[in-house]
Amino acid sequence: MNYFHRICSIIRPEQIISLTLSDRNDNIGLVEIFLKKFHLESLKRLQSLTLVNIDDNEQMIKILLSITNQLQILSIENTNEYYNDTVMDILMSIIGKEYLHTLSLNIERNRILNPLIIWPRECFLYEIKLVGLCHISLFRNILRYSFNLKIFQAYDIDLDDEWIDEDEDEEIEQSQMLPLSHTSNLISLSLVNARNEMDRLEWLIPQFTELKYFKYLNVYDFHIETIYENDYSLLDGECWEKILCNCNQFEFISTIHLNCDTWNIHHYLASFRTKFWQDKNWNIVLEQYNKTVLIYSLPYIHNTYYYDRTIFISIPHNPLLLNQSMENVTKLRINLTAVNNLGKQIVGHPRFSHVSHLILDGQWRTVELANSIASLVCLANIIALIRLERVPTFIFQSFIYDLTNLQSLTLTTFVLDSMNAAVFQYLQCLHSLNIVQLHDNYRHFVNVEPFCTMFPQIKHLDIPVDNLDSCQYVIDRLEEFLISIIFRFPNNDDEDEDEDDDDDNDNDEDDENDNHKTKSTELIEWAQNIRQYHQYRINDGDMYLWLQ
Template identity: 25%
Template sequence: MSSASLYTLPIELVCHIFGNLDIQTILFSFRNVCKRFYTIVDTYNRYELDLSLVSKIEFHRICCIIHPENVISLILSNNDMTPGQICLFISLLNINQFVHLRALTLIEIKKFELNLLMEHININSLSELSINIRKHNFNSKGKSMIPVLSNIVMANLRKLDLSMWSKEINCIVWPKQCTLQYLTLGHYVTLKQVCEILHHLSHLRTLVLRNCIVNDTDASVMSFSHIQTSTHLTSLTFKNSRLQMNELELLLLLTPTLVHLQLTGTVTLSDSILDGSRWEEFIQRKLPSLKKFEFFFRAKTDINHNSIDIESWVSPFRTTFWLKHKSWFVTCNFIIKTGTIRLYSVPICDPCIIYESDFDKIECTTCMTNGNDALIMNNVRELDLDLTVMMASMTTQKITLRNHHLFLKLTDLTLTVNGEWPVGSIEYLSTLIDLTNLTTLGLYVNFGHYSVSNTINNIGCLLKQTYNVRSLTLSNSVYRSNLNGTVESFCSIIPHHVKYLEIYDMDLDDIKILLQQVKHLSSVTFVFLFDMPFSPNEIIGWLSQRIDFTYLLDNCFLSIWLGNNINVQPNCSLNAKASD
């Protein structure tokens, strides 16, 4: 019986394999194996092209090879990792040729770029569209967004994600026969706007709202008075929102078919949104289909609460309804040093949290936590941790190291170190977190401390253990401290797996040293707590003589997307120009 060979596999199977490979592997490796693979790659017509993390060198190669008509999904980004990418993409490829595009994601796009793209893309062919307008560009003058927004909502989209301010959303006139089934909106959507959306979008099944304000009481009666019928919404999510129970109940009266409800954000301690009894009564009467209820509420307090107070918030969640009928479990804790009350469902639904040790908080829960603590943190992806405070607590309380990871799926870690780098802290981190899953690492450390060389050595050791980290942020935890005199030592510890660097408060000479010595970086962002201490033209002019790049510039930051050295041109002889 002959063994199967990759070279003889049917085209259908090869194309199925493509679905599990990134675009670089397909175009730069697989395509060059043999003539047959070369032909298959060139004719494959289901490319999902994600350019949000590629290097500038790879970007040019992809633009040379890819056939636009074979792309069904496209992600472009102007974020700090790929500044200026969207404008460069528009200059290199004919947007009209993306005739089979079904999904388009635009990250931190400028308004003029969005207007330009929408003029050339057949939006009616899209089923999914995601637009995130760059924050610094929200209030910029120029061509109105109203025609673009009108065309977007009139299209036959199934899924739409719009990240823009409330006043932009006010410009949208939702058509009566809008086909949207999945809608995500932010920033700072108001309750009135949510009501308008529910009134017009009869096909909507999933609604996600970021930074929503559900406390505009004066608008409540007017907002709900004209909505005669309930919606068919099955999933509703509020992320990082300001929430109040009275207004939320009015809104939820319009969504009796909800199966999933998620609420994360800030509340006031006196609001009944923290009352488990009120939630129990409301859900039983008005949300009979609700299967999954997730929440994470934060409230500030000036009172120093004790365990009896914390139990009083948890007690209403100990009824048969919560524990038996629904199997919904709840935890409440009081963070002593910040005066914060946190009431949340288990497992935690908020992907971004600040970690506090058990000795820094008072906690009560309805959940049996023995052996389940990692499960509780299963959804957490981003974590802030004060390493100095944490290690001091471990020493004072004589805490032993864990025998299993608490955070198994963490991808983004931010550490703060004030003073000397704590002894034993890397070993502690390696038992608390599965460091191999980290892709983003932020370090806020004291470079003005006398033991700065020890700090740099510890950072180097940490980077060796976090070998999947691609993005590194380095800032000083001490006001106006910088890397003076240590930049070369720091450059020597940045491993090749780090491709994106964000660094704070460097002077011009140190910037030049870094760019000359750390040549494997794809992009770098220089951030200044105040205005730049030098003219950005100095570094831009210096770079222009050495390397191909694009950049984004603001008063307090300069992001640079680095390409080939000036004497090494991309294969297709396409050069990039620097852009503001």
């Protein structure tokens, strides 16, 4: 905590323009301390405020009521919030203030995106970003009352309550789907987790007569069937031409699961090479996998990409465009079975040159895999690595040291065991290390003594342990660098128990509650005696500590 107080001592509140207040489990209690030192009213030049995981209603009310008329940008992120009506009423009143021009809300989706939300009758927002599915009635109100709105983003617009399927009477469909009003102001629309099919887009998009930018992202895991029906017309360039004629910029990704063996990728590819697409200078790529087609505009607009073995890929003829095609991808997930001997096949710069977060799936069998990975990404740019399956330890150790700027590492207890068996040691300072357990029914704790030898320099640690002695050992050994730590205590109750009658079950529940209370009491007593400067939180039986 002394570092935090030292930082606060050099802050000049009159100079702060942008502020983020975060009460996540990796920096617990710091918001309360900060607000005791600095009142928001004293931040006279504050223009942008971001609130992350502020759970307490009273604290949220104080923050919102302290917002000054200089604030232009407000962002709230808390997907697990339980804000009361008072918080929501104050938030809605702030949304209607004339000084606020940008709003981003990522909170409990049924609260803000449902049709019952009362949108302010006067709203001066220029830009709105909502995480979740926006109900059509709420969208109508936003358009009606947001006089200055130019930019809108949501997962998608939920038309279900008003939409009638095509097999119903067309006259009923037309009478149900009333047109939107006040659509002429909007110039940018982004649907970033879209589910709507082409017939709904054909109703929605043409109503925005001044729309210049449209983003449609429908990105799903290739190996998991989508819960929505596949619409092959999303692969038809002619259908898109009808609704995009006024747009200057179109960014597009869609994943279609194939259920037809006679599907012809070249037929659909040709529909995106007409004069319309050439005049717009919009380049579309199709990638076919076993039962999936990925279609996207260039450059690929999403920050995450899954690399797997393709059956077919349409490569742009322009070398410059090809080099820039994946410049937005910063997080790459690689199926290692798809990159065997790839290093011998690829010549030139890595295709994913801007990737900083790397996830490696599948079996790692040979030394050559490291060269194959290096042919796809620039290893010196990797700051975060996730590996959840077992590895050949000596090869993996060499690979990690090739990641010269590595800051974050996420491993499973399985990987850790194999590294421990090979007497692995990583002497560079890691910003964060996360040890995860993939299966709740397999309770595996970290042996902390060899662990602290393997990773002696860590700033932020998330680790499963079996008792408080292990917690104390980790802190004693790693305290020089540790800033925050999460101790997870997986439930180690016996799994195999005889079935009891209802009374016995009730008694078991009472005993379980008593055990949780006893455990929490033990954790509190232990945490209070660690050191003078620290903050702690107990959540679901786990311990969250902030030490510096």
